[in-house]
Each structure stands twice: as C-alpha cells, then as structure tokens.
Amino acid sequence: EVQLVESGGGLVQPGGSLRLSCAASGFTFSSYWMSWVRQAPGKGLEWVANIKQDGSEKYYVDSVKGRFTISRDNAKNSLYLQMNSLRAEDTAVYYCAKNFGVVISGMDVWGQGTTVTVSS
Amino acid sequence: DIQMTQSPSSLSASVGDRVTITCQASQDISNYLNWYQQKPGKAPKLLIYDASNLETGVPSRFSGSGSGTDFTFTISSLQPEDIATYYCQQYDNLQTFGQGTKVEIK
Numbered sequence: 355e356v357q358l359v360e361s362g363g364g365l366v367q368p369g370g371s372l373r374l375s376c377a378a379s380g381f382t383f384s385s386y387w388m389s390w391v392r393q394a395p396g397k398g399l400e401w402v403a404n405i406k407q408d409g410s411e412k413y414y415v416d417s418v419k420g421r422f423t424i425s426r427d428n429a430k431n432s433l434y435l436q437m438n439s440l441r442a443e444d445t446a447v448y449y450c451a452k453n454f455g456v457v458i459s460g461m462d463v464w465g466q467g468t469t470v471t472v473s474s
Numbered sequence: 475d476i477q478m479t480q481s482p483s484s485l486s487a488s489v490g491d492r493v494t495i496t497c498q499a500s501q502d503i504s505n506y507l508n509w510y511q512q513k514p515g516k517a518p519k520l521l522i523y524d525a526s527n528l529e530t531g532v533p534s535r536f537s538g539s540g541s542g543t544d545f546t547f548t549i550s551s552l553q554p555e556d557i558a559t560y561y562c563q564q565y566d567n568l569q570t571f572g573q574g575t576k577v578e579i580k
Contacts, residue, residue: 389569391518399510399518399561401569413568416475449517459565460508462529464517 356380356463358450363468370440370472376433376450376465384408384428387453389461390435392446392470402448403435404458413458417443440472476500476564480572486580493549495575497562502542506566509538509547512574513558521560522547554579 362374374390390402403424404413412424423436433450447469451461477500487493497507509522520529522538525545535550549556557579562572 391571398559398574399512399563399571401563401571404568454520454523458569459506460520460523460563460569461510461518462520462523464519467517 356452358452358463358465360448360450360465360468363448363470365471365473366440367474368441368472371436371438372440372470374435374437374448374450374468374470376435378431378433378452381452381463383426383431385456387455387458388424388426388433389451389453390424390433391449391451391461391464392444393449393467394443394446397446400446404453405433407456437470440470442472444470445472446470476503476567476570478562478564478570478572480562480575482575483573484576484578486578487552488580489552489554491552493552493556493577495547495560495562495577497540497545497547497572499543499545499564499566503564503566505541506564507538507540507545508563508565509536510561510563511556511558512561518561549577552577552579 405424421439425434447467449467450465452463454462479498505525507525510518512518559574
C-alpha cells in the first residue's frame with residue numbers, strides 16, 4: 355500500500371524550532387519529487403516546499419524562505435521539514451505529498467497531516 | 475508568482491444538479507492544472523490532472539477542461555458524498571493553489 359505518515363508536530367513557542375518527518379512506503383521514494391503543503395485553521399491549502407529526487411534542487415514559498423529547510427534521506431525513505439524561527443502564522447496542519455510526475459507536478463499521495471501550533 | 479483565482483468561493487446545489495467551478499491563472503499555464511477534493515478533517519485527494527485527465531478510480535461525473543489561463547471543473551450530477559471543498563492547483567511555475575470552493579447540498 356502506498357503510504358505517507360507524518361510525525362513531529364506539536365506546540366512550540368514563537369521563535370522556536372520543530373522538525374517534521376514523513377515516512378514513505380509502497381513506492382520508490384527516490385524516484386519522485388516530494389512536497390510539503392500546509393493548511394492553517396479554517397483556511398485553504400498552501401504549498402510550502404519541494405525537493406528533487408536526489409535533493410539537489412529545493413524550492414520554498416516566500417514566507418518560509420530562510421526559516422524552513424526541506425531535506426530527504428532516500429536510504430530511509432523519509433522526508434523532513436526543519437522549521438526555525440516559528441511564527442504564529444505558521445500554525446497549520448502540515449501534509450507531506452508525493453508528486454505524481456518525475457518533475458514538479460501535482461500530488462497524488464498525501465499523508466494524514468501533522469499539526470503544528472505556534473503559541474506562547 | 476502565478477496567482478490562481480477560483481470562483482465561486484462557495485455554492486449550494488441540489489442532489490443531481492450540475493456544478494461548475496472556474497479557476498483563472500494570472501498567466502498562461504498551458505494545461506499544468508490539477509483539481510483536488512478535500513473533505514473535512516481529511517487530506518486532499520487528486521481528482522483531475524493536466525486539466526482534463528481523470529485520476530484512476532475517480533467517478534466519471536467529475537471532469538475538467540481548459541488551457542492557458544481559464545479552466546473549468548464540473549460535477550455532472552452532484553451526489554451527497556461530493557460535499558467537500560475543491561481546489562485548483564497550477565504547476566507551471568512551482569505550485570500554487572486556488573483559494574478553494576466549498577460545495578454544499580441545498
């Protein structure tokens with residue numbers, strides 16, 4: 355079964371850090387671009403970051419540039435999002451997602467999401 | 475950055491009705507456009523890719539069309555299980571989602 359399972363969410367104070375993880379199974383993880391997408395409470399979907407199959411290319415939405423870092427470990431079939439200098443507006447459910455093409459495309463497999471709450 | 479404008483933001487229709495949602499890109503994105511369905515508390519689900527291709531396993535009452543800047547998503551006969559929020563997404567330049575359309579039963 356193709357599956358993505360996120361972990362690492364929680365409550366963190368403004369200015370703090372958190373590292374999200376996403377464990378992939380059921381497909382050849384190293385063959386696909388991977389993405390993080392977030393959804394603030396009651397709001398729409400927002401793409402956050404992408405990473406190429408070999409980790410050589412990474413892209414971020416402007417609001418997280420310099421604060422968030424996407425990475426992957428193909429040997430462990432895992433995707434990560436290191437989030438530093440967190441702000442209240444980063445509060446959201448964070449989804450990891452597999453792109454369906456070998457280039458940046460759309461997302462055909464999604465995790466269940468992990469909740470990040472930034473509050474004092 | 476490419477902006478995606480969806481309309482309407484919400485709609486109410488009866489079971490069996492034809493429902494149409496539009497999505498406009500701020501620049502030409504060819505057919506690099508996907509549609510997703512999201513039910514409350516659940517992850518999004520890919521329904522349509524490359525503007526008009528139905529994802530495997532998705533009912534044929536869902537369809538998509540368009541190219542360039544103007545796109546349309548249609549549910550030919552609304553069913554109770556279609557109650558959800560629908561999003562368009564471009565991937566011509568990175569990825570951007572529309573703001574979503576909430577579909578309710580009248």
